[in-house]
Amino acid sequence: MEVAVRAVAAPAQDAENFRDWVAPHLLAMSRLATRLTSSADGDDVVQESLVRAWRKRSQYDETRGSAQSWLLAIVADRARRHRLRARPGRELVDLPAPSPDVERSLDLEDAIAGLPRRQRLAVELHYLLGLDVRECAAVMGCSEGTVKSTLFDARARLRGVLKEVDPA
């Protein structure tokens, strides 16, 4: 259930109003952070992103994009930085064999994770977060046409990878 929040147009300079301004976008920020890192690290990335957004709040320019696109662009940058410091050797646990549907999803997830950086961000924003092309363009800092062609290219690459995994 979505929580009703007070609509705030620009990031306020005081802490309470900044919180109100950010609140409607926290779920999207959390989802993108989780997608670009992992569920375990997603909260840390959102926390880091909010610290950065608070420090840079005076630089937000609503004529250049929505609050959500500004915040998601910060999340994407923080996630990249976080991934550089990702710790190897995560603990492995035994899980039951996945069902065919789950296996199919895992193949798709692996294929998405293997995309080049620009293509992966476009796919994550458009398909996984459900943003429209205009919003994706605002987050990525490029034109809508570039987002469309990037998505097309990403799908072409994904088709090739998925064909190798499951020729049938």
Next chain:
Amino acid sequence: MTDDELDVRLRDHGSSWREVNQDRPGIDWDAVTTGRRPRAWLAVAGVSVAAAAVIIPVALTVGGGSSSRPRPAKHPSPSPTSERAGAPSGFFALHNGFLDYVGLTTGGEGGGHPQHSRGVEVGARADGSVGYGAFPMSGCKTEIDKIALVTDAQHPTGAIIQTTVTTILGGAPVIQSDGLGIAVSPDDTKLAMVLSTVHEVNGKKNCSGPEQLVMVNLVTHAVRRWNGSSTLSYLERLQWAPDSERLAYLAPPLCCHSVAMYRVLDTSAPGSSYSAPPPVLPVFDGHHDFGPVFWWHGQMVATNNDSLYLLNGHGGVGAAVARGFPTHLDSVSSDPTGDHLLLSSGDVTYRWDNGYLSVVKGNWTQPGW
């Protein structure tokens, strides 16, 4: 599978994923607005370090075995004039997506000369006198411009002169970050940067392919490119060696279950892969986070916590040779002497002058001299 079928499959997959992922993050709001480290991170950090694996064996010997003692951090003095003597008088950086030349005065930093062209990557000659910007153009091309601050009779207070060096094929990076940027060779003859490859899709150029390492010769305008591999496609933190031939960089893996590695490429040798050179250092060795690999007074070094450590180029870490650095560095830029460094960590830009560390006012991305 057709393009439309995959489009539907991706939409369904995204929809299912969003249904499951409805949790809002737990935010420590006090930490957000006060800059304090969130309480939960302290416990998490301990667990992460204990569970980590080491890929390259690293022998860290702090202080011991070195003929020279590390330079200690100096206490801030009211007037660090002597430490800053001989430092570049300004630096180049991005600010809100625009390329700036920032003049540094003796009394403090700030007061930029904004260059109103949207820049995606920026770099600078080591003496801070000349900057280079890479700007996206239509058709997946990138224009490389030279930017200089000129003071003459016509412009007594100084003016920015911008000239086009060359235009090359390749897509600009999607995100402006301190880890990316143009690396200018010490002899000022080559630029190195990261661009995306270009594909033809339905007769149209698409510039979102895997990343390439691109080197541009500033004299001949010849371009050389190195590709990654199926497991290594991201690239950043480019740093030239003093010989202007070797180039250090960080190459994170595509998948998040192995550690990012620093590598050194000999650009004078044949080859077309930036994933071929063996790693010289992991970004995390199980105990230490290593900042950018670069050359300082002719020696290959990397930062860890507040210190600068010697590297042997084969995964070995030697003595600490300097102290007083900020932690978690994203980028390092050295003047020709090595006595003056420009550093970025998170939102903050620092200058390090002969052991004296100070914060540079303002929000700068990819600061460099």
